[in-house]
Amino acid sequence: MDVQAEQAFEFLIQNLAQIPRNIARHSLAALRYAHLYLPDVVMRFWQTRTSGTPIAELSDEHYTVFYDAAWELARIGVLRPGRVAPRNMEQANDFGDHWSITKFGFEWLARASSRPFLDMSRMSEVLSSFEPTFGAGFGQRAVEAVRTYRNANYLASCAMAGAAAESILLAAAIAKSGDEAKMLKMYESAGGRSRVTTYLTGQATPAMQRQFGAALHILHYWRDDAAHGKQTTISEVESYSAISELLRLAQFASDNWADLTR
Structure with a gap:
C-alpha cells in the first residue's frame, strides 16, 4: 500500500467538488447530515485499487492518509469538523469522520477542482x-x-x-x-x-x-x-x-x- 498524500488530497477535492452548495436537508440525510463522511470516501477509493482485499480488512494505514488530507483542507478553511448543523447531536464518534464544507470552501473547490492534476x-x-x-x-x-x-x-x-x-x-x-x-x-x-x-x-x-x-x-x-x-x-x-x-x-x-x- 503506497498512497501519496497528494493522491488522497486530490481524491477528496474531486469528491467534495461534486456536492452542490444548496444541497437540501433531505439529501444531507443520505450523507449522515455532513458533506463528507470520510470512511465512505476512503472505501470508494480502495474499492477501485485493491484486488481481492475485503473493505472490512483495510488497515489503519489505508485510512490515515485521508484523515491527514481532510485536516489539511480544514487548516486552509475549506472544511470544518462535524455535521452541517449538528443541533445538539453530541456524539464523540462524529469527530474526525464527519466534515462540512465552509462558505469559503465551496468557492475554493470550484477553482481547485478544475485545475489539471499536478503531484x-x-x-x-x-x-x-x-x-x-x-x-x-x-x-x-x-x-x-x-x-x-x-x-x-x-x-x-x-x-x-x-x-x-x-x-x-x-x-x-x-x-x-x-x-x-x-x-x-x-x-x-x-x-x-x-x-x-x-x-x-x-x-x-x-x-x-x-x-x-x-x-x-x-x-x-x-x-x-x-x-x-x-x-x-x-x-x-x-x-x-x-x-x-x-x-x-x-x-x-x-x-x-x-x-x-x-
Missing part, C-alpha cells in the same frame, strides 16, 4: 533536492510556491516562484565570486539584476548565455509582475507555468553549475 508532493521533493546547491533561501521559497499553488493561491505561488529563481541567480553569482556581500550589494544597486546576470554569464558560451537567459525569464516576469501592488489576473494556468519554469531553471543551473561558477 505537488513529488514536485516539492524534486525542488527541495536542489537546496544543497542553491541554499536554504531557495528551498524555502520553492516549497512555498508549491504549497500556495496547492491551496489555489496562484498569485502568491507565482511571486514565490520568482523569488526562488532570484535565489538561484544569487547563489550562482556568489559561488562564482566567493564574495556574498559584494554580490548582494551589486544586486541591490540600480540595474543590479542585469549586472549580476552579466557577471555570471559574461564568460560563458553564447549558447549557454541564451539558454540561461531563457530559463531566467521566470524571474524577470513573475518577480516583477506578481510581486508588485497592482491588481493582476494571474490564474492557475500562470501558476502552473511558473512552477514548471522554476524547475527548468533549477535543472539547467544545476547541470551547468561548474561552467556558470568557474
